[in-house]
Amino acid sequence: MATFSLQATPTDAASWAALARRAETAGFDALLAADHPGDVTSPFVALAAAAPVTSTIGLGSYVSNLGVREPMLLAADVATLDLISGGRARLGVGAGHTPAEWRAVGRERPDVAGRVRRCVAVAEAVRALLDGASVTVDSVELTMREAVLRVPRPVQDRIPLTMGTANSTLLRWAGAHADVVGLTGFGRTLADGHQHEARWRADQIEAQLACVAAGVGRPGRPPALSPHPPC
Template sequence: MAHDRPFRFGIQLSTAPSGAEWAALARKAEDLGYSTLFLPDHFGDQLAPLPAMQAAADATTELRVGALVFDNDFKHPVVLAKEIATVDVLSGGRVELGLGAGWMTTDYEQSGIPQDPPALRVSRMEESIAVLKGLFADGALDFAGEHYTITGLDGRPKPLQRPHPPLLVGGGGRRVLGIAAREAQIVGINPSLRSGRIDAETAADATAAATDRKLAWVREAAGARFPEIELSCLLFAVVETTDAAGTAELMAGVFGIPAEEVREVPHALIGTVEEMCDLLEARRERWGLSYVVVQGDAMDTMAPVVARLAGR
Protein backbone atom coordinates (compact mmCIF):
# COMPACT_ATOMS: atom_id res chain seq x y z
CA MET A 1 0.00 0.00 0.00
CA ALA A 2 1.45 3.35 -1.11
CA HIS A 3 -0.16 5.28 1.75
CA ASP A 4 1.95 5.77 4.84
CA ARG A 5 0.21 8.86 6.15
CA PRO A 6 0.12 9.85 9.82
CA PHE A 7 -3.09 9.01 11.59
CA ARG A 8 -5.68 11.65 12.21
CA PHE A 9 -9.09 11.26 13.76
CA GLY A 10 -12.49 12.83 13.25
CA ILE A 11 -15.53 12.86 15.51
CA GLN A 12 -19.10 12.93 14.19
CA LEU A 13 -21.40 14.90 16.49
CA SER A 14 -25.03 15.79 15.89
CA THR A 15 -26.52 18.07 18.49
CA ALA A 16 -26.35 19.78 21.88
CA PRO A 17 -29.01 21.46 24.05
CA SER A 18 -27.44 24.92 23.81
CA GLY A 19 -24.79 26.93 22.08
CA ALA A 20 -22.61 26.85 25.18
CA GLU A 21 -22.80 23.05 25.35
CA TRP A 22 -22.07 22.71 21.64
CA ALA A 23 -19.02 24.94 22.04
CA ALA A 24 -17.89 22.86 25.01
CA LEU A 25 -18.20 19.66 22.93
CA ALA A 26 -16.10 21.21 20.18
CA ARG A 27 -13.43 22.30 22.64
CA LYS A 28 -13.41 18.84 24.21
CA ALA A 29 -12.91 17.22 20.78
CA GLU A 30 -9.99 19.56 20.10
CA ASP A 31 -8.46 18.99 23.55
CA LEU A 32 -8.66 15.21 23.08
CA GLY A 33 -6.70 15.46 19.83
CA TYR A 34 -9.42 14.98 17.24
CA SER A 35 -8.57 16.67 13.95
CA THR A 36 -12.07 17.30 12.67
CA LEU A 37 -15.62 17.73 13.92
CA PHE A 38 -18.16 16.43 11.42
CA LEU A 39 -21.94 16.63 11.40
CA PRO A 40 -24.31 14.43 9.40
CA ASP A 41 -26.75 16.10 7.01
CA HIS A 42 -30.20 14.69 7.71
CA PHE A 43 -33.59 16.08 8.73
CA GLY A 44 -33.83 14.26 12.05
CA ASP A 45 -32.74 15.35 15.52
CA GLN A 46 -29.55 17.20 14.71
CA LEU A 47 -28.21 20.69 14.29
CA ALA A 48 -28.03 22.15 10.80
CA PRO A 49 -24.47 21.49 9.61
CA LEU A 50 -23.30 24.90 8.41
CA PRO A 51 -24.18 27.10 11.41
CA ALA A 52 -23.02 24.33 13.75
CA MET A 53 -19.73 24.09 11.84
CA GLN A 54 -19.18 27.82 12.23
CA ALA A 55 -20.04 27.74 15.93
CA ALA A 56 -17.60 24.86 16.48
CA ALA A 57 -14.88 26.74 14.61
CA ASP A 58 -15.52 29.89 16.64
CA ALA A 59 -15.15 27.91 19.88
CA THR A 60 -11.80 26.39 18.92
CA THR A 61 -8.47 27.37 17.40
CA GLU A 62 -7.32 24.42 15.28
CA LEU A 63 -10.26 22.00 15.01
CA ARG A 64 -11.35 21.44 11.43
CA VAL A 65 -15.06 21.30 10.63
CA GLY A 66 -17.22 19.66 7.99
CA ALA A 67 -20.27 17.60 7.13
CA LEU A 68 -20.12 13.86 6.65
CA VAL A 69 -21.54 14.47 4.16
CA PHE A 70 -23.67 17.20 2.59
CA ASP A 71 -26.53 15.67 0.61
CA ASN A 72 -26.20 17.16 -2.86
CA ASP A 73 -29.99 17.11 -3.32
CA PHE A 74 -30.57 19.49 -0.43
CA LYS A 75 -28.59 22.47 -1.77
CA HIS A 76 -27.84 23.82 -5.22
CA PRO A 77 -24.03 23.84 -5.67
CA VAL A 78 -24.02 27.62 -6.20
CA VAL A 79 -25.56 28.05 -2.74
CA LEU A 80 -23.31 25.46 -1.13
CA ALA A 81 -20.19 26.98 -2.70
CA LYS A 82 -20.93 30.41 -1.21
CA GLU A 83 -21.72 28.97 2.20
CA ILE A 84 -18.64 26.73 2.32
CA ALA A 85 -16.34 29.50 1.15
CA THR A 86 -17.80 31.82 3.78
CA VAL A 87 -17.22 29.34 6.61
CA ASP A 88 -13.72 28.65 5.29
CA VAL A 89 -12.89 32.36 5.40
CA LEU A 90 -14.45 32.93 8.82
CA SER A 91 -12.83 29.82 10.33
CA GLY A 92 -9.36 30.67 9.09
CA GLY A 93 -9.29 27.89 6.50
CA ARG A 94 -10.52 24.94 8.55
CA VAL A 95 -13.30 23.47 6.39
CA GLU A 96 -13.39 19.99 4.87
CA LEU A 97 -16.10 19.65 2.22
CA GLY A 98 -17.83 16.29 2.36
CA LEU A 99 -20.30 15.72 -0.47
CA GLY A 100 -22.58 12.79 -1.28
CA ALA A 101 -25.38 11.91 -3.67
CA GLY A 102 -27.92 11.34 -0.87
CA TRP A 103 -29.02 7.97 0.44
CA MET A 104 -31.37 7.98 3.44
CA THR A 105 -34.85 7.20 2.16
CA THR A 106 -36.61 8.69 5.19
CA ASP A 107 -35.07 12.11 4.47
CA TYR A 108 -36.76 12.13 1.08
CA GLU A 109 -40.03 10.59 2.23
CA GLN A 110 -40.51 13.00 5.12
CA SER A 111 -39.38 16.16 3.30
CA GLY A 112 -41.11 15.51 -0.01
CA ILE A 113 -37.86 16.03 -1.90
CA PRO A 114 -37.92 13.60 -4.84
CA GLN A 115 -35.54 10.67 -4.41
CA ASP A 116 -34.39 10.02 -7.94
CA PRO A 117 -32.77 6.71 -8.92
CA PRO A 118 -29.20 6.28 -7.63
CA ALA A 119 -27.58 6.67 -11.05
CA LEU A 120 -29.26 10.04 -11.57
CA ARG A 121 -28.34 11.29 -8.10
CA VAL A 122 -24.72 10.27 -8.63
CA SER A 123 -24.60 12.02 -12.02
CA ARG A 124 -25.97 15.19 -10.43
CA MET A 125 -23.36 14.99 -7.64
CA GLU A 126 -20.58 14.59 -10.20
CA GLU A 127 -21.70 17.76 -11.97
CA SER A 128 -21.99 19.52 -8.63
CA ILE A 129 -18.32 18.78 -7.91
CA ALA A 130 -17.37 20.48 -11.17
CA VAL A 131 -19.53 23.51 -10.33
CA LEU A 132 -18.11 23.80 -6.82
CA LYS A 133 -14.53 23.63 -8.02
CA GLY A 134 -15.28 26.15 -10.75
CA LEU A 135 -16.81 28.63 -8.33
CA PHE A 136 -13.92 28.24 -5.88
CA ALA A 137 -11.41 28.94 -8.68
CA ASP A 138 -10.35 32.40 -9.81
CA GLY A 139 -12.54 34.11 -12.37
CA ALA A 140 -16.08 33.59 -13.58
CA LEU A 141 -17.58 30.16 -14.25
CA ASP A 142 -19.52 29.11 -17.32
CA PHE A 143 -20.87 25.58 -17.00
CA ALA A 144 -23.48 23.82 -19.12
CA GLY A 145 -24.35 20.36 -17.89
CA GLU A 146 -27.35 18.08 -17.88
CA HIS A 147 -28.37 19.16 -14.36
CA TYR A 148 -26.78 22.58 -13.78
CA THR A 149 -26.20 25.64 -15.95
CA ILE A 150 -23.98 28.41 -14.60
CA THR A 151 -23.41 31.56 -16.64
CA GLY A 152 -20.65 34.05 -15.96
CA LEU A 153 -20.75 33.63 -12.18
CA ASP A 154 -17.65 34.55 -10.21
CA GLY A 155 -18.11 32.77 -6.90
CA ARG A 156 -17.49 35.10 -3.98
CA PRO A 157 -16.01 34.93 -1.45
CA LYS A 158 -13.20 32.66 -2.50
CA PRO A 159 -12.26 30.09 0.14
CA LEU A 160 -9.13 30.71 2.13
CA GLN A 161 -7.79 27.25 1.31
CA ARG A 162 -6.56 27.15 -2.27
CA PRO A 163 -7.51 25.92 -4.73
CA HIS A 164 -10.41 24.87 -2.47
CA PRO A 165 -11.14 23.16 0.85
CA PRO A 166 -10.27 19.45 0.77
CA LEU A 167 -13.07 17.54 -0.92
CA LEU A 168 -14.24 14.36 0.81
CA VAL A 169 -16.33 11.89 -1.17
CA GLY A 170 -17.15 8.46 0.20
CA GLY A 171 -19.04 5.48 -1.08
CA GLY A 172 -19.44 1.76 -1.29
CA GLY A 173 -20.12 1.36 -4.99
CA ARG A 174 -17.66 1.29 -7.85
CA ARG A 175 -19.00 4.35 -9.66
CA VAL A 176 -19.02 6.67 -6.65
CA LEU A 177 -15.61 5.47 -5.52
CA GLY A 178 -14.33 6.06 -9.05
CA ILE A 179 -15.56 9.66 -8.97
CA ALA A 180 -14.02 10.10 -5.53
CA ALA A 181 -10.71 8.67 -6.71
CA ARG A 182 -10.55 11.12 -9.61
CA GLU A 183 -11.89 14.23 -7.88
CA ALA A 184 -11.48 14.12 -4.10
CA GLN A 185 -8.56 14.72 -1.79
CA ILE A 186 -10.14 12.42 0.82
CA VAL A 187 -11.87 9.17 -0.15
CA GLY A 188 -14.17 7.51 2.36
CA ILE A 189 -14.45 3.73 2.12
CA ASN A 190 -18.02 2.91 3.13
CA PRO A 191 -20.45 0.00 3.15
CA SER A 192 -23.11 0.10 0.48
CA LEU A 193 -26.17 2.20 1.34
CA ARG A 194 -27.95 1.56 -1.93
CA SER A 195 -31.09 0.35 -0.15
CA GLY A 196 -31.55 3.75 1.50
CA ARG A 197 -31.28 2.36 5.02
CA ILE A 198 -28.75 0.57 7.21
CA ASP A 199 -29.66 -3.10 6.96
CA ALA A 200 -28.24 -6.58 6.46
CA GLU A 201 -26.98 -5.64 2.99
CA THR A 202 -25.01 -2.78 4.54
CA ALA A 203 -23.40 -5.08 7.12
CA ALA A 204 -22.52 -7.68 4.49
CA ASP A 205 -20.69 -5.01 2.49
CA ALA A 206 -18.58 -3.89 5.45
CA THR A 207 -16.24 -6.89 5.52
CA ALA A 208 -12.50 -6.97 4.96
CA ALA A 209 -12.98 -8.75 1.64
CA ALA A 210 -15.37 -6.03 0.45
CA THR A 211 -12.84 -3.40 1.51
CA ASP A 212 -10.10 -5.13 -0.48
CA ARG A 213 -12.34 -4.87 -3.54
CA LYS A 214 -13.16 -1.20 -2.96
CA LEU A 215 -9.53 -0.21 -2.53
CA ALA A 216 -8.74 -1.91 -5.82
CA TRP A 217 -11.43 0.19 -7.50
CA VAL A 218 -10.04 3.39 -5.99
CA ARG A 219 -6.49 2.55 -7.00
CA GLU A 220 -7.55 1.76 -10.58
CA ALA A 221 -9.64 4.92 -10.99
CA ALA A 222 -7.10 7.22 -9.34
CA GLY A 223 -4.15 6.11 -11.42
CA ALA A 224 -1.11 8.29 -10.84
CA ARG A 225 -2.87 10.46 -8.24
CA PHE A 226 -3.51 7.53 -5.88
CA PRO A 227 -0.59 8.40 -3.55
CA GLU A 228 -2.05 11.90 -3.11
CA ILE A 229 -5.37 10.62 -1.73
CA GLU A 230 -6.09 10.41 1.99
CA LEU A 231 -8.15 7.31 2.74
CA SER A 232 -10.82 7.48 5.41
CA CYS A 233 -13.12 5.12 7.25
CA LEU A 234 -16.09 5.69 9.58
CA LEU A 235 -16.29 3.43 12.64
CA PHE A 236 -19.82 2.38 13.53
CA ALA A 237 -18.79 0.46 16.65
CA VAL A 238 -15.95 1.07 19.11
CA VAL A 239 -15.86 -1.42 21.99
CA GLU A 240 -13.12 -1.33 24.60
CA THR A 241 -12.98 -4.79 26.17
CA THR A 242 -10.60 -7.41 27.48
CA ASP A 243 -12.81 -10.06 25.82
CA ALA A 244 -12.49 -9.19 22.14
CA ALA A 245 -13.20 -12.77 21.10
CA GLY A 246 -16.48 -12.86 23.03
CA THR A 247 -17.58 -9.50 21.65
CA ALA A 248 -16.72 -10.61 18.12
CA GLU A 249 -18.81 -13.74 18.65
CA LEU A 250 -21.80 -11.59 19.58
CA MET A 251 -21.32 -9.39 16.50
CA ALA A 252 -20.69 -12.18 14.01
CA GLY A 253 -24.35 -12.60 13.19
CA VAL A 254 -24.71 -8.92 12.32
CA PHE A 255 -22.05 -9.15 9.62
CA GLY A 256 -22.85 -12.69 8.55
CA ILE A 257 -19.22 -13.78 8.86
CA PRO A 258 -17.27 -16.01 11.26
CA ALA A 259 -16.34 -14.43 14.59
CA GLU A 260 -12.62 -14.58 13.80
CA GLU A 261 -13.22 -12.29 10.81
CA VAL A 262 -15.22 -9.66 12.71
CA ARG A 263 -12.15 -7.93 14.10
CA GLU A 264 -10.90 -7.39 10.54
CA VAL A 265 -14.02 -5.37 9.65
CA PRO A 266 -12.66 -1.82 9.19
CA HIS A 267 -15.88 -0.21 10.46
CA ALA A 268 -15.66 -1.79 13.92
CA LEU A 269 -12.91 -1.55 16.53
CA ILE A 270 -12.86 -4.07 19.38
CA GLY A 271 -10.32 -4.78 22.11
CA THR A 272 -8.13 -3.15 24.71
CA VAL A 273 -6.60 0.23 23.90
CA GLU A 274 -3.37 -1.48 22.87
CA GLU A 275 -5.23 -4.00 20.72
CA MET A 276 -7.27 -1.25 19.06
CA CYS A 277 -4.08 0.66 18.24
CA ASP A 278 -2.56 -2.49 16.74
CA LEU A 279 -5.70 -3.08 14.65
CA LEU A 280 -5.65 0.46 13.25
CA GLU A 281 -1.97 0.17 12.37
CA ALA A 282 -2.64 -3.16 10.62
CA ARG A 283 -5.51 -1.60 8.67
CA ARG A 284 -3.34 1.30 7.61
CA GLU A 285 -0.71 -1.15 6.39
CA ARG A 286 -3.28 -3.26 4.52
CA TRP A 287 -5.58 -0.57 3.12
CA GLY A 288 -3.94 2.81 3.75
CA LEU A 289 -6.78 3.87 6.06
CA SER A 290 -5.21 6.68 8.08
CA TYR A 291 -8.15 9.06 8.63
CA VAL A 292 -10.43 7.42 11.18
CA VAL A 293 -13.81 8.94 12.07
CA VAL A 294 -15.86 7.81 15.07
CA GLN A 295 -19.41 8.44 16.22
CA GLY A 296 -19.98 10.91 19.03
CA ASP A 297 -20.84 8.26 21.61
CA ALA A 298 -17.33 6.83 21.21
CA MET A 299 -15.52 10.12 21.86
CA ASP A 300 -14.25 9.16 25.31
CA THR A 301 -13.71 5.47 24.55
CA MET A 302 -11.54 6.38 21.58
CA ALA A 303 -9.64 9.17 23.35
CA PRO A 304 -6.70 6.99 24.55
CA VAL A 305 -6.28 5.62 21.03
CA VAL A 306 -6.29 9.14 19.60
CA ALA A 307 -3.71 10.19 22.19
CA ARG A 308 -1.40 7.36 21.17
CA LEU A 309 -1.78 7.44 17.38
CA ALA A 310 -2.69 10.95 16.20
CA GLY A 311 0.11 12.34 14.09
CA ARG A 312 2.03 9.05 14.05
Protein backbone atom coordinates in the same frame (compact mmCIF):
# COMPACT_ATOMS: atom_id res chain seq x y z
CA MET B 1 0.43 9.23 10.37
CA ALA B 2 -3.09 8.24 11.40
CA THR B 3 -5.60 10.97 12.19
CA PHE B 4 -9.08 10.75 13.68
CA SER B 5 -12.18 12.88 13.24
CA LEU B 6 -15.23 13.22 15.45
CA GLN B 7 -18.76 13.42 14.06
CA ALA B 8 -21.48 14.99 16.21
CA THR B 9 -24.50 17.28 16.14
CA PRO B 10 -25.40 19.95 18.72
CA THR B 11 -28.23 19.70 21.21
CA ASP B 12 -27.55 23.11 22.77
CA ALA B 13 -25.01 25.89 22.40
CA ALA B 14 -23.05 25.35 25.61
CA SER B 15 -22.47 21.62 25.22
CA TRP B 16 -21.61 22.01 21.55
CA ALA B 17 -18.94 24.60 22.29
CA ALA B 18 -17.58 22.41 25.07
CA LEU B 19 -17.47 19.39 22.76
CA ALA B 20 -15.59 21.36 20.10
CA ARG B 21 -12.99 22.48 22.64
CA ARG B 22 -12.60 18.94 24.04
CA ALA B 23 -12.21 17.47 20.56
CA GLU B 24 -9.47 19.95 19.74
CA THR B 25 -7.68 19.40 23.05
CA ALA B 26 -7.86 15.62 22.54
CA GLY B 27 -6.10 15.96 19.19
CA PHE B 28 -8.89 15.16 16.75
CA ASP B 29 -8.08 16.25 13.23
CA ALA B 30 -11.60 17.49 12.49
CA LEU B 31 -15.05 18.01 13.97
CA LEU B 32 -17.64 16.84 11.45
CA ALA B 33 -21.39 17.48 11.33
CA ALA B 34 -23.96 15.35 9.51
CA ASP B 35 -26.13 16.92 6.82
CA HIS B 36 -29.64 15.43 6.74
CA PRO B 37 -32.10 18.34 6.42
CA GLY B 38 -35.03 17.84 8.77
CA ASP B 39 -33.27 15.27 10.94
CA VAL B 40 -30.17 17.08 12.24
CA THR B 41 -29.04 20.64 12.82
CA SER B 42 -27.72 22.69 9.92
CA PRO B 43 -24.08 21.57 9.65
CA PHE B 44 -22.54 24.85 8.55
CA VAL B 45 -24.36 26.92 11.18
CA ALA B 46 -23.23 24.44 13.84
CA LEU B 47 -19.65 24.41 12.58
CA ALA B 48 -19.56 28.20 12.38
CA ALA B 49 -20.53 28.25 16.07
CA ALA B 50 -17.60 25.92 16.82
CA ALA B 51 -15.08 28.11 14.95
CA PRO B 52 -14.61 30.92 17.53
CA VAL B 53 -14.13 28.51 20.45
CA THR B 54 -11.39 26.54 18.64
CA SER B 55 -8.25 27.44 16.73
CA THR B 56 -6.74 24.41 14.99
CA ILE B 57 -9.30 21.65 14.47
CA GLY B 58 -10.80 21.19 11.00
CA LEU B 59 -14.53 21.81 10.60
CA GLY B 60 -16.59 20.04 7.96
CA SER B 61 -19.76 18.34 6.81
CA TYR B 62 -19.92 14.57 6.61
CA VAL B 63 -21.59 14.37 4.27
CA SER B 64 -23.60 16.97 2.38
CA ASN B 65 -26.27 15.40 0.17
CA LEU B 66 -25.49 16.72 -3.31
CA GLY B 67 -28.86 15.52 -4.51
CA VAL B 68 -30.62 18.27 -2.55
CA ARG B 69 -27.86 20.87 -2.20
CA GLU B 70 -27.38 23.54 -4.87
CA PRO B 71 -23.75 24.24 -5.83
CA MET B 72 -23.75 28.02 -5.37
CA LEU B 73 -25.39 27.88 -1.94
CA LEU B 74 -23.15 25.04 -0.79
CA ALA B 75 -20.00 26.77 -2.04
CA ALA B 76 -21.02 29.97 -0.25
CA ASP B 77 -21.59 28.07 3.00
CA VAL B 78 -18.21 26.33 2.79
CA ALA B 79 -16.34 29.49 1.82
CA THR B 80 -17.99 31.42 4.67
CA LEU B 81 -17.01 28.71 7.14
CA ASP B 82 -13.45 28.81 5.82
CA LEU B 83 -13.36 32.58 6.19
CA ILE B 84 -14.61 32.76 9.77
CA SER B 85 -12.55 29.77 10.91
CA GLY B 86 -9.32 31.13 9.47
CA GLY B 87 -8.95 28.41 6.84
CA ARG B 88 -10.18 25.27 8.61
CA ALA B 89 -13.20 24.28 6.51
CA ARG B 90 -13.63 20.78 5.14
CA LEU B 91 -16.31 19.58 2.72
CA GLY B 92 -17.71 16.08 2.75
CA VAL B 93 -20.14 15.12 -0.02
CA GLY B 94 -22.27 12.18 -1.07
CA ALA B 95 -24.93 11.25 -3.60
CA GLY B 96 -27.91 11.16 -1.23
CA HIS B 97 -29.52 7.86 -0.35
CA THR B 98 -32.64 8.88 1.61
CA PRO B 99 -35.78 9.36 -0.55
CA ALA B 100 -37.46 11.63 2.01
CA GLU B 101 -34.71 14.24 1.66
CA TRP B 102 -35.33 14.49 -2.07
CA ARG B 103 -39.09 14.72 -1.68
CA ALA B 104 -38.73 17.43 0.98
CA VAL B 105 -37.21 19.76 -1.63
CA GLY B 106 -39.73 18.82 -4.34
CA ARG B 107 -37.72 16.19 -6.19
CA GLU B 108 -38.08 12.48 -6.67
CA ARG B 109 -34.93 10.52 -5.98
CA PRO B 110 -33.42 9.32 -9.27
CA ASP B 111 -32.07 5.86 -9.86
CA VAL B 112 -28.50 5.10 -8.85
CA ALA B 113 -27.02 6.29 -12.15
CA GLY B 114 -28.93 9.56 -11.94
CA ARG B 115 -27.78 10.17 -8.37
CA VAL B 116 -24.19 9.47 -9.36
CA ARG B 117 -24.33 11.90 -12.29
CA ARG B 118 -25.88 14.60 -10.09
CA CYS B 119 -23.26 14.03 -7.39
CA VAL B 120 -20.34 14.36 -9.79
CA ALA B 121 -21.84 17.40 -11.51
CA VAL B 122 -22.45 19.25 -8.24
CA ALA B 123 -19.10 18.26 -6.72
CA GLU B 124 -17.25 19.53 -9.78
CA ALA B 125 -19.30 22.75 -9.83
CA VAL B 126 -18.65 23.43 -6.14
CA ARG B 127 -14.94 22.80 -6.57
CA ALA B 128 -14.84 25.18 -9.54
CA LEU B 129 -16.76 27.87 -7.65
CA LEU B 130 -14.42 27.60 -4.67
CA ASP B 131 -11.48 27.89 -7.08
CA GLY B 132 -12.92 31.18 -8.39
CA ALA B 133 -14.08 29.94 -11.79
CA SER B 134 -17.23 30.92 -13.69
CA VAL B 135 -19.47 27.86 -13.96
CA THR B 136 -22.00 27.14 -16.68
CA VAL B 137 -23.67 23.72 -16.78
CA ASP B 138 -26.72 22.64 -18.77
CA SER B 139 -27.65 19.02 -18.17
CA VAL B 140 -30.53 16.94 -16.92
CA GLU B 141 -28.87 16.74 -13.50
CA LEU B 142 -27.77 20.35 -13.09
CA THR B 143 -28.30 23.75 -14.68
CA MET B 144 -26.15 26.79 -13.87
CA ARG B 145 -25.35 29.86 -15.91
CA GLU B 146 -22.27 32.03 -15.41
CA ALA B 147 -22.19 31.34 -11.68
CA VAL B 148 -19.27 32.97 -9.86
CA LEU B 149 -18.56 32.96 -6.12
CA ARG B 150 -17.13 36.47 -5.78
CA VAL B 151 -17.71 36.84 -2.02
CA PRO B 152 -16.74 35.27 0.24
CA ARG B 153 -13.48 33.86 -1.01
CA PRO B 154 -12.06 30.94 0.96
CA VAL B 155 -8.86 31.36 2.95
CA GLN B 156 -7.42 28.02 1.83
CA ASP B 157 -6.14 27.59 -1.70
CA ARG B 158 -7.94 24.24 -1.75
CA ILE B 159 -10.60 23.18 0.73
CA PRO B 160 -10.14 19.46 1.47
CA LEU B 161 -12.85 17.35 -0.17
CA THR B 162 -14.16 14.05 1.19
CA MET B 163 -16.37 11.75 -0.87
CA GLY B 164 -18.46 9.35 1.20
CA THR B 165 -19.77 6.48 -0.92
CA ALA B 166 -19.85 2.79 -1.70
CA ASN B 167 -20.71 3.27 -5.38
CA SER B 168 -18.03 2.02 -7.75
CA THR B 169 -18.21 5.00 -10.11
CA LEU B 170 -18.00 7.52 -7.28
CA LEU B 171 -15.17 5.61 -5.62
CA ARG B 172 -13.18 5.87 -8.86
CA TRP B 173 -14.04 9.58 -9.13
CA ALA B 174 -12.97 10.07 -5.53
CA GLY B 175 -9.67 8.34 -6.19
CA ALA B 176 -8.98 10.91 -8.88
CA HIS B 177 -10.37 14.04 -7.26
CA ALA B 178 -11.01 13.78 -3.51
CA ASP B 179 -8.57 14.32 -0.66
CA VAL B 180 -10.30 11.75 1.55
CA VAL B 181 -12.49 8.78 0.63
CA GLY B 182 -15.08 7.67 3.17
CA LEU B 183 -16.11 4.04 2.67
CA THR B 184 -19.77 3.92 3.70
CA GLY B 185 -20.15 0.19 3.15
CA PHE B 186 -23.70 0.76 1.90
CA GLY B 187 -25.32 -2.07 0.00
CA ARG B 188 -28.93 -2.35 -1.16
CA THR B 189 -31.28 0.22 0.35
CA LEU B 190 -33.85 -1.42 2.62
CA ALA B 191 -37.60 -0.83 2.53
CA ASP B 192 -37.56 2.04 5.05
CA GLY B 193 -35.46 4.13 2.65
CA HIS B 194 -32.86 4.86 5.32
CA GLN B 195 -31.08 1.65 6.28
CA HIS B 196 -28.93 -0.49 4.03
CA GLU B 197 -27.43 -3.89 3.71
CA ALA B 198 -23.79 -3.67 4.79
CA ARG B 199 -20.78 -4.33 2.58
CA TRP B 200 -18.14 -4.86 5.25
CA ARG B 201 -16.73 -8.29 4.47
CA ALA B 202 -13.01 -8.19 3.77
CA ASP B 203 -13.49 -8.97 0.08
CA GLN B 204 -16.13 -6.23 -0.25
CA ILE B 205 -13.84 -3.67 1.36
CA GLU B 206 -11.00 -4.75 -0.94
CA ALA B 207 -13.28 -4.30 -3.94
CA GLN B 208 -14.16 -0.76 -2.83
CA LEU B 209 -10.49 0.07 -2.29
CA ALA B 210 -9.74 -1.27 -5.77
CA CYS B 211 -12.18 1.24 -7.23
CA VAL B 212 -10.45 4.08 -5.38
CA ALA B 213 -7.08 2.84 -6.60
CA ALA B 214 -8.38 2.77 -10.17
CA GLY B 215 -8.87 6.53 -10.01
CA VAL B 216 -5.64 7.36 -8.21
CA GLY B 217 -3.39 7.15 -11.27
CA ARG B 218 -4.24 10.59 -12.61
CA PRO B 219 -1.37 13.14 -12.86
CA GLY B 220 -0.43 14.51 -9.47
CA ARG B 221 -1.69 11.47 -7.59
CA PRO B 222 0.65 8.82 -6.16
CA PRO B 223 0.36 5.36 -7.71
CA ALA B 224 -1.48 2.61 -5.86
CA LEU B 225 0.77 1.08 -3.23
CA SER B 226 -0.44 -2.48 -3.67
CA PRO B 227 -2.36 -4.46 -6.29
CA HIS B 228 -6.13 -4.79 -5.95
CA PRO B 229 -8.68 -6.86 -7.84
CA PRO B 230 -10.06 -5.09 -10.93
CA CYS B 231 -12.91 -2.64 -10.37
